[in-house]
Amino acid sequence: MRHLxxxxxxxxxxxxxxxxxxxPVFAAEPGGAAAPGxxxxxxxxxxxxxxxxxxxxxxxxxxVLLSLSVPRTAVAGRPPTVKLSLDETGVATVTARVTITDLxxxxxxxxxALGWVRTRRTVTVHWPSGAVLRxxxxxxxxxxxxxxxxxxxxxxxxxxxxxxxxxxxxAPQPTPAAxxxxxxxxxxTPAQSAAAGAVFPVAxxxxxxxxxxxxxxxxxxxxxxxxxxxxxxxxxxVAPMAGTVTWTSYQAGGAGYYAVEHTxxxxxxxxxxxxxxxxxxSPEQAMSAGQRICxxxxxxxxxxxxxxxxxxxxxxxxxxxxxxxxLPYLEAWDHAGAG
Numbered sequence: 001m002r003h004l005x006x007x008x009x010x011x012x013x014x015x016x017x018x019x020x021x022x023x024p025v026f027a028a029e030p031g032g033a034a035a036p037g038x039x040x041x042x043x044x045x046x047x048x049x050x051x052x053x054x055x056x057x058x059x060x061x062x063x064v065l066l067s068l069s070v071p072r073t074a075v076a077g078r079p080p081t082v083k084l085s086l087d088e089t090g091v092a093t094v095t096a097r098v099t100i101t102d103l104x105x106x107x108x109x110x111x112x113a114l115g116w117v118r119t120r121r122t123v124t125v126h127w128p129s130g131a132v133l134r135x136x137x138x139x140x141x142x143x144x145x146x147x148x149x150x151x152x153x154x155x156x157x158x159x160x161x162x163x164x165x166x167x168x169x170x171a172p173q174p175t176p177a178a179x180x181x182x183x184x185x186x187x188x189t190p191a192q193s194a195a196a197g198a199v200f201p202v203a204x205x206x207x208x209x210x211x212x213x214x215x216x217x218x219x220x221x222x223x224x225x226x227x228x229x230x231x232x233x234x235x236x237x238v239a240p241m242a243g244t245v246t247w248t249s250y251q252a253g254g255a256g257y258y259a260v261e262h263t264x265x266x267x268x269x270x271x272x273x274x275x276x277x278x279x280x281x282s283p284e285q286a287m288s289a290g291q292r293i294c295x296x297x298x299x300x301x302x303x304x305x306x307x308x309x310x311x312x313x314x315x316x317x318x319x320x321x322x323x324x325x326x327l328p329y330l331e332a333w334d335h336a337g338a339g
């Protein structure tokens with residue numbers, strides 16, 4: 001057998017190796033291998049590249065409107081309440097302006113700048129003082145941008161434009177007349193007592209005061225059992241109906257000088273805070289309508305001159321008696337006396 005020189009053998013082996021293993025084929029882009037099927041992998045054009053067709057997450061590049069709350073209709077006058085929330089990936093605050101445009105004239109009816117607001121927070125628009133909307137059709141729109149001046153992206157969750165119709169306020173409904181007070185069994189109604197000749201218990205200028213002077217108003221650990229009639233000190237207090245005086249006395253921490261009259265109509269009347277030394281009646285004395293009882297004062301716990309007037313059915317302070325609201329009767333008697 002003929003032996004080849006070693007140098008010839010090495011050269012032959014190198015040639016065989018080169019023929020069996022093809023040289024690698026590099027992609028057109030640096031560092032990338034050829035995609036299966038031949039040819040270079042197409043570029044996605046997305047920042048960060050893509051892996052097997054799955055794109056990387058990319059910021060939208062501007063604020064988006066998460067919500068915009070606007071009523072579809074409102075009444076003429078103060079602009080309605082508008083609320084909104086904005087968002088942007090990786091951004092803490094954005095600035096916004098809300099504008100209401102009159103569609104008939106294509107002019108701005110009112111506009112409000114929100115300043116820099118937190119993202120993902122619901123904010124309420126504060127309209128300028130004195131802003132009003134008249135009857136018509138309007139459009140509420142939102143403009144916003146971030147610190148890079150990137151503008152609000154339309155068509156995200158909401159377009160940022162909402163229609164608004166402003167109409168006349170509804171006509172005020174007439175207040176239904178209060179039903180006449182229910183008649184207490186066995187006693188005349190206010191109208192019946194006025195027709196029978198009952199007179200107002202204060203013979204002079206007067207008023208009924210405010211809610212604190214009404215029957216049932218809170219008074220510490222009890223409620224007010226009468227109606228206060230405010231008048232000048234010394235004004236005569238008189239009996240509304242004929243009857244008999246059943247009680248006169250003095251209570252330092254309450255009624256002051258007072259008197260009680262019983263009538264055949266079923267009512268008992270109590271007159272409190274009489275001026276000191278003015279009581280003109282005594283128990284068991286018969287009274288006629290309009291006869292003087294005392295003079296208005298501010299004795300007892302009163303802080304201003306007035307008559308505290310109570311009406312009782314079933315007997316004053318009796319076990320079977322109870323007070324009623326005197327105001328309907330007082331108004332009826334006052335009206336009848338003025339006529």
